[in-house]
Amino acid sequence: MAITIAIELNREIDIPGGYDEVFDLLADVPKSASYFPKVDKLVDLGDNVYRWEMEKIGVDKHSIQSVYASKYFSDKDAGKITWEPVKGEGNGVVRGSWTLTSKGDDVTHASFQTTAELTLPLPSLLKLAISPVVKHEFNGLVDTYMNNLKKAF
Template structure:
């Protein structure tokens, strides 16, 4: 038996890097993904669609299955927005989200909104215990991703 875990994350931060430079990095999916922790493989499916294959995640004495999902990416340079929508039927997760960039004080205010539904392949009686740990692990990976991006932005 398996159970779903819903993850919703919104983060906002600032960089002194120009909106155009930030946009170019975030719109380049492989380059942006290289900043994301624990990616085992990013597979180009064509048409600006990618399958993410994450490393297996261990929480306590449990090892979760490998998380796999696919998204199609769209970038609107005029609106300074990058967004992604899940491709149905690929893997064990559905992930959607967007980056919104706003020029601010000679730099860029960056807003990330993302949500995911992950199917965890453990007995449902463990949902109460494991769901918060899964959310914590994925939220931590997103925070590390943002920290890695900020480091790159600081070098522009």
């Protein structure tokens, strides 16, 4: 048995750094990922495809782990960094984007949007109880990531 949990997040932040500097950091997936909390491993699969293996949550046989892969695309002139899911990698399907706009020499506005579908090996009866917990955890991770990015500049 398995349950699938869908998550959608949108964030708007101002990062205290110049456009080129912020874009270059976010387009560099390993560097950007280093600011994302609870990443156990980021595996470079080649061709700008990365598999994210998050830390396990829980205890022993009752632990769950999110694993997914995405292919990244960046267009500096358009201010867009996007990622699309890679099928057959892990238990998650994640897509999203950053949209960046300059707000002067030393501030860049960043719009972050992502959707995720995580399939977890749990009985369907647990979906109502587990879904809010997983969504809360994911929101917390993204909020910490945003704060870490601000501190990087």
